[in-house]
Amino acid sequence: MSQASRAAEQQAAQRGLLAELLREFAELWAIIRLGAFATTIPQWIAAVELLLGEYAAMSATLAGDYYDEERDLARVGGRFTFPMPDAPPREKVEASLRWATKDLWIPEQQAPAPIEERLRVAEDKAGGAAQKIVADVGREAVLAAVDEDPQAIGWFRVAAPNACAFCRMLAIRGAVYQSEQTADFQAHNSCSCTAAPVFEGQTWEPPADVAEWRRMYEDSTKGERNKLKAFRRAVEGR
Secondary structure, eight states, X not given: OOHHHHHHHHHHHHHHHHHHHHHHHHHHGGGOOTTOHHHHHHHHHHHHHHHHHHHHHHHHHHHHHXXXXXXXXXXXXXXXXXXXXXXXXXXXXXXXXXXXXXXXXXXXXXXXXXXXXXXXXXXXXXXXXXXXHHHHHHHXXXXXHHHHOTTEEEEEEXXXXXXXXXXXXXXXXXXXXXXXXXXXXXXXXXXXXXXXXXXXXXXXXXXXXXXXXXXXXHHHTTTOSSHHHHHHHHHHXX
């Protein structure tokens, strides 16, 4: 199996984990009750925090197993222990979930959208934020490992086949990212992109879909000032 294929397999495993997270997350949404937001939303946040801690640990384990396997296959010297991350910070979880549910508190005199619609939108936003929090743990652990491992020379972004234009644009850059300090992992809510390491002696070869994205990007952005907007039009027009 090629380096790109193994990276895609890891990305698919993380994406499957996020899908399972979303199923359990949906069950917790029932904690929130109309007329009792002041008491039930804090209860919901506490329950979600526990859930995210469990899934973040699983994401980190997947990332660590993948990193160790890639290091072995690269046949680089020296011993290295993958840095297992802490659970997502409590303040980050609470801030994200309160952001997602803030429109539930709009006073009726401001004529907000029906509460049923606001609940649906809040659940979607909170689910996306929850997925990002968990995914951040796995991918940031890989970035930290690359930064600490003397045998790692960089990392590349792995996007899903149906990734948005923004993620595709970053993925086509290849293994240009050198360390955690030189490039943060940019991600949006619900983003399932992952980071894959590159070690001494390895050369990253883009898979066919990434090569096609690069061709599309180059064709669609010629003479365009807003390249992301032009690329997004090309992606959405397919």
